[in-house]
Amino acid sequence: MNAIEIHNLTRRFGRTDAVVDLSLSVPTGGIFALLGPNGAGKTTTIKILMNLISPTSGRASVLGVDSTRIGPKERAQIGYVAENQDLPLWMSVRQLLDYCRPFYPSWDRDLERALLVQFDLPEDRKLKNLSRGMLMKVALMSALSYRPKLLVLDEPFSGLDPLVRDEFVQGILEASEFGNWTVFISSHDIEEVERLADHVGVIDGGRTKLNESAESLLMRFRRIEVNLQGRTPLLEKMPAEWLAIDRVGTRVMFVDSRYSEGTAEALFQRHFPDAVVTSLPMTLREISLTIFRSGRKTPKGITL
């Protein structure tokens, strides 16, 4: 069973389509990153998953339960840290934990203590006197102390400086020693999660653009540069998998979205006989940007 399943989800606000026919699956276990630029529909998606808003059409399920049926019982199995989570800053760390505990039957005092030690949090200190990084860890531990099956972090890195981000990422990984919850992170900062995520979902304009393992994405995308060296390229029937085709002088550049070491060479030879072809790996950020761009512009006629 996947931790989260989203099928053809659409959510309209007035005339605005925030999410359009979105489908995603989040495997159980591991770390999933939902990536997309601001306004891509990430927070709307998460709010539907948490049953804070309902879908216009389509459906989603979280831990096997339809999202529209998610109530207190299901929420007790989901750790949720919202973007700019409001914490009662006048409370001490201890007071906050005392306050949260009764809401969750599965609250684990041993885990609570273990996380306090692991995160090195001063129990008696008031939240308003904690650093940004410590505050994030307090939010994280109060979402994990009841041993959720799923941890949802909405834009956890926004507004954090690089050091605090790194500290928070470390916190997420340290916490994963204590339980095997699925981690779902939304972020517009792709570089931050490139190494961290096992699976990625990339969305733009409310639509799914990519949904697969990070490893398979990095394997199948390559930036290709062809040096024609005076040879004539075969321009008909260029594969649809070749994106962002461009030509500068005697060089043709494009992104191969179905690159495979075994077959690419022959295909390149057919279209660019005797030309020098180089293929370069791409970062998740470069891959996403290519996808975002090719979705925005109507492909202009390439004159080669």
Add this chain to the structure above:
Amino acid sequence: MLPFPIGLKLGLPVTEQIIFAVKKAVVVGQLKPGEKFPSVRVLSQELRISPNTAHKAIASLVDEGVLVATPAIGTVVAPHEAGDRKDCAHLLGPEVERLVVEAKNLGIEREDMQAAVAAHWEKLEAPGRQSSHK
């Protein structure tokens, strides 16, 4: 700190980068046979990667015989066996092919490529580093 040097680059699968870094450290003698290898937890936290990825890298290294899983201790660096030389050479086939293709593409002469390989070979066997080759 990890007992082998690694600088993760963006754009390449993390598992492959770890596997390569570990093999290299074994070859140059930075990781010695019998030495304890970091756990999934340590690897994941040090490199800021998912525990799944760390687990996959270690499992692959065990599969390939670079590491050995021992019940009470965890994984340790495998004893270095010379093995059948032809077998070993066969393992590198795809890498060698790629090197030759890239070199030809770039118009590098055979002698220059061989010299570059020899130079790298010597670099890894330079004094001060204990070579695991006899």
